[in-house]
Amino acid sequence: MGGWLGPEEWQAVALSLRVAFWATLLSLPFGILAAHALARWTFPGKQVLNGLIHLPLVLPPVVTGYLLLLAFGTRGALGGFLADLGIVFAFRWTGAALAAAVMAFPLMVRAIRLSIEAVDPRLEQASATLGASPVWVFLTVTLPMALPGIVAGAILAFAKAMGEFGATITFVSNIPGETRTIPSAIYAFLQVPGGEASATKLVIVSVVVAMGALLLSEIIGRRVAERVGGR
Template sequence: MTWLGPEEWQAVALSLKVALWATLGGLPLGILTAYALARWSFPGKQLLNGLVHLPLILPPVVTGYLLLLTFGTRGPIGGALQEIGITFAFRWTGAALAAGIMAFPLMVRAIRLSVEAVDPRLEEAAATLGASRMWVFATVTLPLSLPGILAGAVLAFAKAMGEFGATITFVSNIPGETRTMPSAIYAFLQVPGGESSALRLVAVSVAIAMSALLLSEMLARRAAARVAGA
């Protein structure tokens, strides 16, 4: 990417960093949430399902503002975390948090569909052999759901790379700290002569997004073939 300038490359590198941490940080909770929605019956299940998908429905700016109210330095959670040296507002970690929340619904849905495709009879057979519920999950459900988990992670990563509204509301647009690719594109378009830089970043964004979608589709096909052959 030598055709990218230093400021452009900085935005790409920060976007990759934010998207990676957003995906890795949300994956354990995403697997647990998807499994709960796919296999468990409990009061408030539909409420949980609604909360998971809420970021897809709300305007991203609203999500970012809610994060600022909650995780800002004067927020109930952000204020407590600041006392132990953890700050999200106007930091790259806050960008990762915002991107992770916006990407979470896509991750959960892909993983949930994969879990639901696992034949429950396989889990029941393992249970009848004396395996605990946790062992059944670790040795049967999780391996069979792995392609869907990978697909969900890829989709979440792509979504996190392109997140803008919630991120800029929560952590602003600080060069070198919170200026990811979408924020950099927006900033370049606000100054005369910045169109070429914005266009290069758009090309990078499209390339990453298309690669992620193709990879996700490939993993989904493999998952379907694996379940059909089980």
């Protein structure tokens, strides 16, 4: 791929992989916790939490990016505080990872939640009656049996993070080598004469990654489900 893609194109692919990896890895624990809360807990404001988690799916991505800029920009409430600690998101690749994580989070949570809801509550109750704490029940019963959904959710979130554009370009702009991911690079190439060839190559990469993620999610999910069922 390194010979087929030029330096700018390869730089965008490498940055997208980096952004998607960290976006998925760092949001996964929160995705599991949110999915478990929605699937198993009863508490005031549960529907509000569910709405907030899925809000990025229905909001225009530009709006999500602008809200991130207001919150995590250097002049924002959280952004200013974090900047004093040396943590800056706006116009950095870390901000691209944050935007990608926010946009991919609903897909991750939904897949994991459906998997947790499919776990028979009687198995969890049986473990609890033997003296296991709620945390231990979750770690030894719920989590292993929900593993197919967790794997599928992580892979889908990774693919979504790879393709995120609207929120990313609004929050961190389109800086070559810093925030120019595959979608931003495609947009940039299409704005200049003769850039169609480079844009087409990156479109092909995007399609391959997206299809590969969907197929991998299905294959891994089935294999993990078979192993869990075999136990």
